[in-house]
Amino acid sequence: xxxNCGNCKTPGTEIDAADLxxxxxxxxxxxxxxxxxYYETATVFANAPxxxxxxxxxxxxxxxxxxxxxxxxxxxxxxxxx
Numbered sequence: 305x306x307x308n309c310g311n312c313k314t315p316g317t318e319i320d321a322a323d324l325x326x327x328x329x330x331x332x333x334x335x336x337x338x339x340x341x342y343y344e345t346a347t348v349f350a351n352a353p354x355x356x357x358x359x360x361x362x363x364x365x366x367x368x369x370x371x372x373x374x375x376x377x378x379x380x381x382x383x384x385x386x
Contacts, residue, residue, distance in 0.1 A: 332368040
């Protein structure tokens with residue numbers, strides 16, 4: 305697969321599975337670090353922009369978790385007490 309778009313089959317541009325999983329894990333960690341995901345879940349009536357942002361980020365988080373075989377998060381996320 306192409307390293308740029310992930311769709312074309314250009315020889316010599318393959319991405320190995322370990323690299324893909326690593327990149328997905330990094331993206332998941334970055335999304336989970338977004339402070340807006342720890343706020344109380346917004347509604348479109350009270351704060352439409354925040355509600356749409358939380359929906360988009362939450363969907364991406366759940367998709368990555370499902371693909372990586374991790375437990376699916378519930379929102380709002382809770383801060384770790386470690």
